[in-house]
Amino acid sequence: MIDQTIQSPTLSGPPVSRWWGCFPDLRRDTLGFLIQCQAYGDVVKLPMGLVVELFLRQRDAAMYVLNHPTDVKHVLVTNQDNYRKAPVPPVESRIFGQGVLHTEGQIHHHQRRVLLPFFHGNHVTAYSNLITSQARDRVALWQDETTIDIGQEMAHLTLSVIWRLLFGQDLRSEGETIREAIAVGQRLIKLQYDSLLASVTPLWVPIPRHRRFTRGFRMIEERLFQFIHERRMAAEPHDDVLSLLLSATDTEGRPLSDEEIRDELMTFLLAGHETTANALTWTWFLLSQYGSVRERLTQELNEVLGDRLPNAADLSRLRYMKMIWDESLRLYPPAWTLHTRLAHAQDRLPTGAVLPPGAGVVISPWNLHRNARWFADPNRFDPERFSDEAQRTRPAFTYIPFGAGGRRCLGESFAEMEGLLILATIASTVRLHLVNGQTIRPEPVMTLRPHVPVQMLVQRVEISAAHPPVA
Ligand code: HEM
CATH class of the missing domain: 1.10.630.10 (Cytochrome P450)
Known part of the structure; x- marks a missing residue:
């Protein structure tokens, strides 16, 4: 049941098509679009558009991109039982069974x-x-x-x-x-x-x-x-x-x-x-x-x-x-995005956002790893970022090439x-x-x-x- 008393800060996101939602932008330049999302806050809402809403018979269908490591930890570890992997396209289930x-x-x-x-x-x-x-x-x-x-x-x-x-x-x-x-x-x-x-x-x-x-x-x-x-x-x-x-x-x-x-x-x-x-x-x-x-x-x-x-x-x-x-x-994280997670029940994230039941959660190592908040001059190749000292000063869950929690690689x-x-x-x-x-x-x-x-x-x-x- 949805807890109506929980108030969520209004979540923003880049402007997207009313009918097709975020999909045209994701298709045009997936990696660039994810990085662009960093400008819209710790949790970015990406509407899926009217076509998907009609198809799924779900109002306000949206995906949520997580940009903050404490929220990432919450979804992958602390409250992982509230999340499951979203259904995959037919060819993927045919391959992996x-x-x-x-x-x-x-x-x-x-x-x-x-x-x-x-x-x-x-x-x-x-x-x-x-x-x-x-x-x-x-x-x-x-x-x-x-x-x-x-x-x-x-x-x-x-x-x-x-x-x-x-x-x-x-x-x-x-x-x-x-x-x-x-x-x-x-x-x-x-x-x-x-x-x-x-x-x-x-x-x-x-x-x-x-x-x-x-x-x-x-x-x-x-x-x-x-x-x-x-x-x-x-x-x-x-x-x-x-x-x-x-x-x-x-x-x-x-x-x-x-x-x-x-x-x-x-x-x-x-x-x-x-x-x-x-x-x-x-x-x-x-x-x-x-x-x-x-x-x-x-x-x-x-x-x-x-x-x-x-x-x-x-x-x-x-x-x-x-x-x-x-x-x-x-x-260049080979797993550039984790499988989208779906929330079972409504969930308040540590940074304050409230995800509705059925929310699709996007956690992308590509996006997290190239966030200037945690990695200065993020596009530069600099192995010194992984010296013991540099690693100690960085928050956990900013670097997750192998995922985390019960589904870690x-x-x-x-x-x-x-x-x-x-x-x-x-x-x-x-x-x-x-x-x-x-x-x-x-x-x-x-x-x-x-x-x-x-x-x-x-x-x-x-x-x-x-x-x-x-x-
Ligand atoms: C550099 C190489 C690799 C990277 C970056 C990588 C990354 C990942 C990531 C991020 C996940 C979690 C996906 C998610 O949470 O949605 C994962 C899961 C998995 N990986 Fe890897 N992987 C690598 C190599 C391997 C190798 C060599 C194997 C097997 C020998 C392997 C087997 C698996 C399996 C079985 C899972 C599923 C775990 C589960 O869902 O419980 N991976 N990998």
């Missing part, structure tokens, strides 16, 4: 409990040798003075790693087809978020983009079911996510069905490689633009590693590299270790220069990726010769 990314309540808690041990502590570090050797093998293919598409290279690398984590096997020729199917799915998800018509057109309507999507995803699904069946028949135990899922039970104590296992595997396949690949791609891009940061990184790698490959134990000593990684995730520790080991391995071997004449802009699709392929020129480095070890 009932995997941990989209379930709610008891089922979601249970799935996290089952999966969490796999992604923590020693279990994660056990993969460090695999990651560095995959990175070393990939970089060995890059010829000196040739050009590579760094986004594609990073995606191939992180897909190979997650494939091993999930199935305990090397990725073979299926890599390219899988990448292509994922790209088609991403474009369709974006379209369904952007267009009401696209989002209400069922996937069985045989238009070319639906057919392309269905073809690609059936292929991935068939491969996943094949893995599940083969493994059910296999006698010997394996240490991978597939085996974990095969031995897991649901909330009623029953073994998981093939479909339930497929949903989790698909979730990890997608959530677990594209994000890390984009984080790395942006980091290479930034390093190519900031020569002095790259110099300092080279020096640190030289001091800590000399000419050997990194391992998980080195990471605590590669402090500057971690600051680079954090700053790159600040400027399950793969955070793994992603961080993987990203840092790949950075250290590659940066010790080559220098990457952005090929002249490219302008790179962030494009917000399922993840935040460069709007065009990022071409990099490879230059091999002899670390010990170029940078003698510091005594």
Whole structure:
């Protein structure tokens, strides 16, 4: 029931279309529009327009952008039980099914409990040798003075790693087809978020983009079911996510069905490689633009590693590299917005705004991370923002690349270790220069990726010769 006694300060927001609400502006320039919202206060109201109101039969339908970290903490942590994820477009639920990314309540808690041990502590570090050797093998293919598409290279690398984590096997020729199917799915998800018509057109309507999507995803699904069946028949135990899922039970104590296992595997396949690949791609891009940061990184790698490959134990000593990684995730958070949350009941936020039941809450790491209130000169790349001292002076919840609360990223520790080991391995071997004449802009699709392929020129480095070890 709505508590009529609670008074909310009037919330403002940018002017939007009466019929179409904020959607035309969001579609035209999503990232710019979110930043523009910062000027309208801690909580910004974005009306969804008359068309959506008629469609949903809901008066005053609106989304609320949170710009203040205490409100972010309230929604994601303190009062998280009052919020659930908003329904997603048909193509997104077709892909992820009932995997941990989209379930709610008891089922979601249970799935996290089952999966969490796999992604923590020693279990994660056990993969460090695999990651560095995959990175070393990939970089060995890059010829000196040739050009590579760094986004594609990073995606191939992180897909190979997650494939091993999930199935305990090397990725073979299926890599390219899988990448292509994922790209088609991403474009369709974006379209369904952007267009009401696209989002209400069922996937069985045989238009070319639906057919392309269905073809690609059936292929991935068939491969996943094949893995599940083969493994059910296999006698010997394996240490991978597939085996974990095969031995897991649901909330009623029953073994998981093939479909339930497929949903989790698909979730990890997608959530677990594209994000890390984009984080790395942006980091290479930034390093190519900031020569002095790259110099300092080279020096640190030289001091800590000399000419050997990194391992998980080195990471605590590669402090500057971690600051680079954090700053790159600040400027280009792969999860540029969290899933929209819907309020069950009316809720008063710490900054005073009152959200009505059914309010859609937008929490965008992109927007929070580029707010000049918490990050001076926010568009500048400056790893010093992540020195211990600088971090102590900043309020919590201003930096949330992995989300927060009960839905915080399950793969955070793994992603961080993987990203840092790949950075250290590659940066010790080559220098990457952005090929002249490219302008790179962030494009917000399922993840935040460069709007065009990022071409990099490879230059091999002899670390010990170029940078003698510091005594
Ligand atoms: C740099 C890399 C990554 C970033 C920036 C990232 C970011 C995020 C964020 C922000 C969320 C929360 C979404 C929300 O609250 O709406 C999330 C959830 C999730 N991530 Fe990641 N992620 C990364 C890598 C990974 C990896 C490597 C895996 C798996 C191996 C993974 C698995 C998941 C899963 C399963 C969830 C759903 C958790 C839940 O709802 O309980 N992520 N990720």
